[in-house]
Amino acid sequence: MLGQLAWRAQTPYELAKAMERNLRFFWPRAASHVYRQVKRLERDGFANAERGATGRRPRTVYAITPRGREALRGWLAGEAGGIELEHEPLLRVFLCASGTPDDALRAIGAARARAEAMLAIGRPLAHEYIEGRHPFQDQVHVRALSFDYLYRWAELTIDWADRAAREVSGWRDTGPSTAKHRRALARLKELLG
């Protein structure tokens, strides 16, 4: 949220929209979440609230403070703790080990569909960043690089899902521990060095 506020002061609603638009692919959060978090920012002195109103509804614009900028800088430069990566579709695939091959095929298909959706939804947005039509001016470039990464990742996922589905289909037909199966494992071993 500080990262968003660093660009300009915003209302919680605008913040929520921006996060939904820009970050949902790798940092998905529910919209209502920001209304509480923004209060915390104010409490901790990272943001100032400017309270106004349209009609009789409250309307609060939050602006980042110097202290907030400092905190953001610190976080950006900060050391990372663990692996900090969460991939639910892959978790499903992994745990399908305790199910049937059909379960696994379904899970692999779901992971693939997710990547497809990412490509479909993200393409227009990525173009906005790259062509500079997006209101982030100079910031466009690192963001374009981020999208580049997301795209390669999605393509990797689709490619992997297709090959994985073929393998699992083979197992379903022939059962485990066949020669074909052993060859597949040998290939994997090769791959991992």
Next chain:
Amino acid sequence: MLGQLAWRAQTPYELAKAMERNLRFFWPRAASHVYRQVKRLERDGFANAERGATGRRPRTVYAITPRGREALRGWLAGEAGGIELEHEPLLRVFLCASGTPDDALRAIGAARARAEAMLAIGRPLAHEYIEGRHPFQDQVHVRALSFDYLYRWAELTIDWADRAAREVSGWRDTGPSTAKHRRALARLKELLG
């Protein structure tokens, strides 16, 4: 946790260890977390607790129930809601748009280091799965495929980080909006179709 219990009954500590060992790359959770969650499983009828003791310390073994298996099947087959993907290192890179090129280089370096760590830590485990030395017998195969995915992903990340770092270094030296810079954006546009 049900996915782990489906294999065999375990104590919370064993569960925590197994999750730390197998899932941390894409589903990292604090160990102490499981002690509460396992109680919820019991409360909801997804697992049975068998309470015993070593010396005077409590020791509770949890076993999955038929109802628990059904719930697991349901979840594995279940539709996925949103994108459900969380990538903290990439979030940092994306938000470095509001910082200096050096901030961006640091964040890109951190993402790369994370992928390297994944390769280093995961390689022995992946080999265990592939060679069947791991105690998951027939389940090995889907898990080997999952590791295959993680490895390709890590390699992709490293490759991307190297190219991204070169680009950003170029921007740092020449400033934005140079010809070089515009060429880079054109390449990205090309890539995204």
Next chain:
DNA sequence: GATTACATGTAACATGTTACATGATTAC
């Protein structure tokens, strides 16, 4: 003027982390 979508939240709950406490086991 009724309906729909946008905007602004709150309340209740679920999930997850950190810091701590403390008994048992192992290594020296």
Next chain:
DNA sequence: GTAATCATGTAACATGTTACATGTAATC
């Protein structure tokens, strides 16, 4: 025997989601 590590948690807190309530603007 004692220090380190394994094992088993609890308490306090932080974070995140779902379901709801309700005002405001656009539209038909």
